[in-house]
Amino acid sequence: MSRTTTLTFLLCCLSALVFSQSNNFNIKGSVTDTLNDPLIYATILLLEKQDSTMLEFSRTELDGSFLFKNISPGEYLVKTTYIGYIPTTIDATSLDGENLDLGQIKMNELAEELMTVVIKAAKAPIKMRGDTIEYDASTFQVPEGSTVEDLLKRLPGIEVEADGSILADGKNVNKVTVDGKSFFGSDPKAATKNLPAEGIGKVQVFDTKSEQEEITGATTESQDKTMNLELKEEFKKGAFGKVIAGIGDKDRKELKGNFNKFNKTIQFSMVGVGNNTGRNGLSWDDYQDFMGSQSFNFDNSTDYGFGGGSFYRTMRLGGGGGLESDIRSVFFNDNPNGGFPENYNGGLNFNFDDTKNKLSAVYYYNQAGLDQNGLSERERFYEGFVSNEQASNQRDNLSKAHRAELEFNKEIDSLHTVRFSFNGAQVNENKTTKENTRLKKDGLLTSVANTANDIDTEGYLANALILLRKKFKKEGRKMGLNASVLYTELEDDWTQNSKTTFLSKGALVDSTALINQLNNNLRDKTQFKANGLYVEPLSKRLFIQSFYNYSNRKENGNREVNDDLQNELFLNEDLSRVYENSIILNRFGSALRYSYNGMNVSVGLAYQHFDLDGLYSGLGASQINGTVEKEFINWIPHFSLNFKPMSNAYFNLNFSRNANEPSIQDLQPIVNNLNPQYIIEGNPSLTPEISNDFSLFFNKSYPLSGVRLSLGGGLNIYDNQFSTSEEVDEFLVTNAQPINVDGGRTLRFNAGINFPIIKNKITTRIRISGDQNIRPSLVNEVENNTTTWTYRPYVRFNITPSENIGVYLTARYSFMDTEYDINTSQNQKILNQTYAVEVTAKTFLGIFLNANLDYKRFSNDRFNVDRDIPVLDLSVYKQVLKGKRGEIRMSLYDSFNENLGFSSMDSFQTQNEAIGRYYMLSFTYNIRGVKSSAHKKGWW
Amino acid sequence: MQMKNIFYCFLISILAFNLEAQTVEGIITYNRKTDYISIMSKLPHISQEDVDRMSLTWGNFNSEGSDYDLFFKGNKTLYQRAEAKVASDYSWKPNKFILMRDYASNEQEDLIETLGKVYHIKEELPKTKWKILNEIKEVAGFLCMKAETRNELKGQTIHAWFTDAIAFSGGPEGYGGLPGMILEIDINNGDAIIFASEVKLEEPEVKLPYPKKLKGKKIEQSALDAIVKKYIDETIEGKKNPYWRVRY
Structure with a gap:
């Protein structure tokens, strides 16, 4: 000191x-x-x-x-x-x-008008430049379509006379300039009467200097004023889009395009894809470009429960194309390898958002066609014997779906928000299957079935929802209420032709079953839901969250089965059925939640009541009829804890219980022998399946060194798990019934680490996940516990030594060990390996090279599976045109012609014919220019 | 109205004059909002198409920002994250960020959690070079003047709006040294805006809530700046946004 x-x-x-x-x-x-x-x-x-x-x-x-x-x-x-x-x-x-x-x-005092109107009311900064006072005119609200004159009338210190002449501080404005330049000669009225107010940023008023004054710099008290209108910076708006067209040998074609136009409040977009390569090539970027501000739904969950984080945005993605799938889940509907696809997708999206009102309307069409020729093989182990099923099939599927979603959100005031949404869908599907199935028991043929099915399905969906969110004056107190109605209708028209030959001792014909049926199945469902949520704060750290869920689902069905005997139709009274089901759920619960300084704890309990009512009867003279009446009550506890144990770390621990009610179909004591090799009978004594789920998660990152760690685990223990009891007879015909079993559980874990070997040049990700699955089932009255251990190690290297080269290496293993309670000699070990190498290089003359190798190895000792499938895709491309707007690309897919649509899962192998090797020449045009980089974008 | 204003101004001025600058005390609550789209659009690997995509997807997403309190008394200030008024659905733990200033002894003492560590800085307050601009506006009911400085570490132009009606040379985010309290900071023309939402001057007996323990790795500001600079450069080289982790 x-x-x-x-x-x-x-x-x-x-x-x-x-x-x-x-x-x-x-x-x-x-x-x-x-x-x-x-x-x-x-x-x-x-x-x-x-x-x-x-x-x-x-x-x-x-x-x-x-x-x-x-x-x-x-x-x-x-x-x-x-x-x-x-x-x-x-x-x-x-x-x-x-x-x-x-x-x-x-x-000098600030003029009162400037003080009250500009500074206080419009909150606009005032800028002084010598004798000029300038302020941002864009903060003054004028109706749309107003001219500058209308705007000036609102500005303090400015008067507009009846004839359009302008006075500033009582002095005549004799000159109006725009961005300092004279506008339409010297008549100020021309500028102010014609220019739209929307484009004006600032208004400046200063003393007019005569030419002589400008030269000499001498100033005299001027009687006239000059007004300068400064134009706003480019209003936030734009447009972008691209088209990609490709043509190849083997008749392969691809076309894809999108276009976007937007300004501050309106977004409009289109997307369209057509191809017979199965690669829709719609990426995350395309998804965001299409959905815009609707890409991620904020707090879209309407079935309130214990969770309640309104802090995350949900998204539902991946697979699905069923009637109840939304547009977000069908967007990335790529066809997998195998078969010959033909796809057309496209849609329009319109979003309006002025922060108080949000409107979004989206339409999407989705057509998927797939022709498949394939083989499959499955082996199963029973007490005392082994079954083997070999099938060859030919499948031809075509589905078309129109979907439209409309959502309107309005912020009524700072405390109230309403949402109204409507979804509609129409789905049309045709499936044609021809199949030859050979069943063997211990190597001896027991039955041969030839089946031809043709199913036409038509479905409609309408779903309307209204939601109200209310905040109260008391901070933290809030409420959510919503009600929705869902109506769906599905009609199947099914032609079934099959011939099954049962053999004894592998060769002698024992019997033959012929089925030629016409099946019309009409189902509809009406579901009404109402949900409520109420949050009451208790202190700075504690609050109570209570919820109520009501759901009433009514299902009606009418299945009419007609046997076709030599072109004459006979009602099949045993299989035809009319039913009416209703399932009512009442659930309410409360959780006490603590949330403070990164620590979040929630403890809660819910009461759940299911009321199932079913009515069924046969058609015609059938005596079949009956009712199902069931009531189930469950208590559902809940616990969750998460906190930040240290810098850049996160820990989460969760316990929840779920109770799933059995379906009414499973409760009906009726035999369904639609498939003569697999006959199902309902079970009236089924009870809800309870799953107790524990999970924990931890992650930590070290930003300076770039290291990230994560650990996770979970355990699901089931009570009364849904399973099947199967009885297999000497011809391998299975009689099955749904049952409840105990002892099932799933254990899962995962661990991962990311770290750079050389920062920004070589980075690594190592990961392992695994699970143990114990699933009891009843086969020929013997309880069989199948225990499956699966481990999935994974390693990836990203190598980016320079801007012009990127190398990405991945190795992925899946090791599966299955043990059977009975017949332990049939235990099996399966190893599937995938090695991927992707290299992109920018070479001379701006030519890019890309090679993508995907090498799969399947091995299963038990079934003597040992297959190597290397798939190599190569492409060469170069940007062309002014502003790099174009790209020409030559690609060779599946260079080794090894992509045979083979896959091996558990005891099941399939192989489908696939396109194999083909060339494709494609051209891209992008309004904004094509960005090519040797490095993968957004790659961690 | 005008007379009332003038009278009020006089009152404040005379009050301030009589009590001397040092005795001004109070609590100012600031709200900080960060515009990540604007920040990311300045990164070299981001194209116009990326910017459009971000704006389309997230542009209408309104962040509530986060609140900070500036306590000032005597010649000392303390700036830190404001406590939540009520329990929310989910509580995130903010990084430790406490800035203490003593303008009499010209000293700063900071606890800053960044890049995985809590750092403790105690050293002489650096002198900020302010340019005074010809612009005035109102912030939180006070007429403010505009001043400008640069943050060379992060390549930012900082605009501060200060009012001489609060005769205290402090401000939020560690800024100060102007002839009045800073009520708004604008980093790089709107990339981040920290503005006073509430000014409490008549608060009886303001107490600066000094932390009981100053636990953190002792470091000099220049050394921490070097660490942050290295991280920013490396992250931008790796085509990522460093400002998810480093305070902008």
Whole structure:
């Protein structure tokens, strides 16, 4: 301390010495208002003239005087500020070091209008430039389509006469300029009457200088004013889009395009894809470009429960194309390898958002066709024998779906929000299958089935929802209410022809089953749901969240089965069925939640009541009829804990219980022998399946070294798990019934680490996940526990030594070990390996090369599976056209012609004919220019 | 109205004058909002198409920002994250960020959690070079003047709006040294805006809530700046946004 003081003192002496040598000077003056009254305690700033850098500041004394002492010679400004007055700047230059007396500095009051209208009401900053006062006119609200004249009428200090002439501060405005340039000659009215107000950013008014004044710099009191209109920066708007067209051998074609147009409140987009390659190529970017601000639904969950984080955005993605799938889940509907696909997708999206009102309307069409010729093989182990099923099949699927979603959100006031949404869908599907199935028991053929099915499905969906969110005056108290109605209707027309020959001793025909049926199945569902949520804060750290869910689902079905005997139709009374089901759910619960400083704990309990009522009967003279009446009550506890144990770390622990009610079909004691090799009978004594789920998760990152760690685990323990009891007879005909079993559980874990080997050049990700699955089932009255352990190690290297090269290496293993309770000799081990290498390089003349190898190895000792499938895709491409708007690409897919659609899962192998090797020449045109990089984008 | 304004101004001025600058005390609550789209659009690997995509997807997403409190009394200030007024659905733990200033002894003492560590800085307050601009506007009911400086570490132009009606040379985010309290900071023309939402001057007996323990790795500001600079450069080289982790 004392040392610092001494040092400071010495420095002061030194500088004083230096300064005194260079003849320092003082500046004095006094500040008054226009009536010569002193302004006390006004702020005086001493600035460098060159760039307004502040050197010193002080306040005026009681008499309004100020003094800056000991200033080295130079060019300065003195600025005075006082509340309610226009800041004044005066030159205070003294090059020779002579003391300066600035005398009396008179400050002008800020005009009341400027103060109240511009500063207070419009919250617009006022800028002073010499005699000009300028402010942002865009903060003044004028109706859409207004002209500058309309805008000027609202601005303080400006009057617009009946004839359109303008007065500023009572003086005539004789000249209007736009961005400093004269506009339509010298008539100011031309500019103000024609220009739209929307484009105007700032309005500046200053004294008009005559040409002579401009040259000499002399100023006289001017009688006229000039108004300058500064145009706004480019209003936030734009358009972008691209088209990609490709043509290849083997008759392969691809076409894809999208277009976007947007401004601050409106987004409009289109997307369209057509191909017979199965690669829709719709990426995340395309998804975001299409959905815009609707890409991620904020807090879209309407079935309230224990969770309640309104802090995350949900998304439902991946697979699905069923009637109840939404547009988000069908967007990425790529066809997998195998078969011959033909896909057409496309849609339109419109979003309007002015922060208070949000409207979004989206339409999407999705057509997927797939022809497949394939073989499959499955082996199963029973007490005392083994079954083997070999099938060859020919499948021809075509589905078409129209979907439209409309959503409107309105913020009524700061406490109330409403949402209204409507979804509609129409799905049309045709599936034709021809199949030859051979079943063997211990190597001896027991049955051969030839089946031909043709199913036409037509479905409709309508779903309407209304939601209200309310916040209360008491901070933290809030409520959500919503109600929705869902109606779906599905009609199947199914022609089933099959001939099954049962053989004894592998060769002798025992019997033959012939089925020629016409099946019409009409189902509809009406589901009404109402949900409520109420949050009551107890303190800064505690609150109670309570919810109520009501759901009433009514299902009606009418299945009419007709046997076709020599082109004459006979009602099949055993299989035809009419049913009416209703399932009512009442659930309410409460959770006490603690949330403070990154610690979140929730403890809760819910009561759940299911009421199932079913009515079924046969058709015609059938005696089949009956009812199902069931009631189930479950208590559902809940616990969750998460917190930040250290910097950049997160820990989460969860316990929840779920109760799933059995379906009414499974409860009906009726035999369904639609498939003569697999006959199902309902079970009236089924009870809900309870799953107890524990999970924990931890992650930690070290930003400086780029290391990230994560660990996770989970355990699901089931009570009354749904399973099947199967009885297999000598011809391998299975009689199955749904049952409840105990002892099932799933254990899962995962661990991962990411780290750079050389920062930004080589990075690694190592990961392992695994699970143990114990699933009891009943086969021929013997309980069989199948225990499956699966481990999936994974390693990836990203190598990006320079801007022009990117190499990505991946190795992925899946090791599966299945053990059977009975027949342990049939235990099996399966190893599937995938190696992927992707190399992209920018070479001479801006030509890019890309090679993508996907090498799969399947091995299963038990079934003697040992297959290697290397699939190599190559492409060469170059950007062309002005602004790199185009790209020409030549690709060779599946260079080794090895992609045979083979896959091996558990005891099941399939192989489907696939396109194999083909060439494709494609061209891209992108309005914004094609961005090619040797590095993968957004790659962690 | 006009008279009332003037009278009020006089009152404040005289009050301030009589009590001397040092005795001004109070609590100012600031709200900080960060515009990540604007920040990311300045990164070299981001194309116009990426910017459009971000704006389309997230542009209408309104962040509530986060609140900070500036306590000032005597010649000392303390700036830190404001406590939540009520329990929310989910609480995130903010990084430790406490800035303490003593303008009498010209000293700063900061606890800053960044890049996985809590750092403790205690050293002489650096002098900020302010340019005074010719613009005025109202912030939180106070007429403010505009001043400008640069943050060379992050390549930012900082605009501060200060009012001489609160005769205290402090401000949020560690900024100060102007002839009045800073009520708004604008980093790089709207990339981040920290503005006073509530000014409480008549708060009886303001107490600066100094942390009981100053636990953190002792470091000099220049050394921490070097660490942050290295991280920013490396992250931008790796085509990522460094400002998800580093305070903008």
